[in-house]
Amino acid sequence: MLKLKRIIHIAGKEFISIYRDKLSMTILILLPLIIVGILGNVLRFELNDVKFAVFDKSGSSLFISLIQELDKTKEFSFNGNLNHQNEIIPAFISEDLKFVLFVPENFERGGEVNVFLNGSDLLMSEAVMQRLSAHFAEPLPFEYSFIYNEELKSEIEILPGLVMIALIIVASIMLSMSVNRERERGTARLLIITPAGMNEIIAGKSIPYLIVSIVHGFSVYLLSLFMFGIEINQGVFNFFLLTVLFSVATMMTGLFIAALVKNELELLIGCWLFIFIPNVFFSGFIFPLQSMESIITPVASIMPGRLFIEGYKGVVFRLTSINVNAKYFIILAFQSLFFYAVSVYLLKRNFFRK
Template sequence: MKRFIGFIKKEFYHIFRDTRSLFILFGMPIAQVMLFGFAITNEINNVNIAVFDKSKDATTQEIINKITASTYFSNQQFITNEAEIESVFKKGNIKAVLVFEKDFSEKLTKENKATVQIITDATDPNTANTVNNYVSSILQKYQQETNKNIKPVYQITPESRMVYNAELKSVFMFVPGVMTIILMLVSAMMTSISITREKELGTMEILLVSPIKPFQVIIGKVVPYIFLSVINAIVIVLLSIFIFGIPVQGSLFLLGIQSVLFIINALSLGILISTISKTQQTAMMISLMGLMLPVILLSGFIFPISSMPVPLQIISHVIPAKWFIIILKGIMLKGVGITILWKETLILVAMTVFFIVLSIKKYKIRLE
């Protein structure tokens, strides 16, 4: 037992002496959370639009003022003919052009109908779709305010309500995903080079002839990173709550237990990579390239899994990050407990045990 504790202490000393490792462990996660939280968003703000007003009456001016008064849009210029529409789009600064038809106010009064054409730059489809929805929403609101006393014989008014994220803040989607990616990549990457480092430094031979058993070596390599990764998780949760205002509706204790489980899962996966890699460079490449793309693309972090082809949906089941993101969103945003999340928890436990057993087996092969 004393040898095992000494081995763990050695791992701690090695980590704290390596400033680059400390930067990767603590500096990168904070920087990534702040970057994803503030920079990456599917919301729009201050989008530049142009207006082609063929009518130039009081009604069109009122609508234009309402649109540009919102924080979503900034009216950059007025154009005077249709030929200018293509030119303003080609310059790249304008993302949408609003075209008000001639005699807009008169048609609205006499015919109860007038047209506003919304032309968007669809080189960025998501932005184009969002701009179109926002403008349509503002126009619909204006129409409701103007026609309060006009009630058609038959009228169906849909009412929508967004639950768990009423303001549709994209940070509510990104931060749980970023937390998952950081814990997975940093934990797996740091442990993936742990055993390969021993080989390159020439200390592997000492471990091979030492009385420390393979499972003790594996656990000894994992324990220091569990402690450091838990600190990372706490920092990320605190940033999420106090910087981005993400609520934690569920149990903080359950959130902590699930985070530790996922950290152990990621660390065990990193150890597995470490046992099958001959050099630190190989281990680093496998942990970065082999984990980053599947975690980002197949975990449901950015793209909905239900929209993927069936083969990719099947592959996503073996991505631990997918189950942890479900757990995070369930606890933080929905406030659900273990009675709802038991299946995802059991899957992570099974994966963790599998990675650890396989790592010990691979390590034993190297002892022979």
């Protein structure tokens, strides 16, 4: 027969164990908050401040009033007028536009408004098409055109995200597990008594995983070419530079987590919560960045996963130059240096002790 007093004693003992176990306390308190916070901001189906431009050949006062009406909504943000049709594609690159409205001269006589959409971002393009159709009480005669991905290949949308996930697993998680394993097995002390310094130890531990990441990048290059018919001929150097910088940035983030935790379970939970989930959900791989709260957007825009996907699409699909993609390279390089410096300090203090 159940004794309430015994159950209460056991429950009290368990509460004390949870309180003393930092990992259990962290999981119980932070995990629900992080998951609800991330998914609550990501799982949104309205758009916010989607940039668009207009190339208007009609000069129609009716269409101008429609644009003003569209700009007043929180979903769309008017970014200005274009002066020539040749400015449409460069505007997508330099001004981060999501669509362009091309208004013909015969608009008031029934001419169709051509909506140019970014075919390398199908999730956003589909959302824009739905919102434009739903916005006007009397639907305008829209004709949709896609640039960069005129055939609307779905693999163009998912391939960058899949590559990002593969590199995160290989680069950050495997390296951090390897470093943590040195301490659990007691071999960290053997490394520290060798003539090698901390920088040499980290470099030696990182190089194999960086090489594997580059091999994965080469595999993606071949698969893209022969399986999906996607050529990277004009941006091969940029593609591999992006792969290396992203791999190093995620490796250093994983190293930072490895320097903070004590065992492999804590490490896996940390990598899952602070590397995998944020990079997957805040990268635009599953949900458009413009559907998130405005307070989250600046954070999401500098996540390594977001930088990799945007850089990948720019290099592979839009054939942008290294100057256009320089901002992604610079931010990834800065993140790598920052987490490397912090990781070295923490490893010297907490990990590789003589």
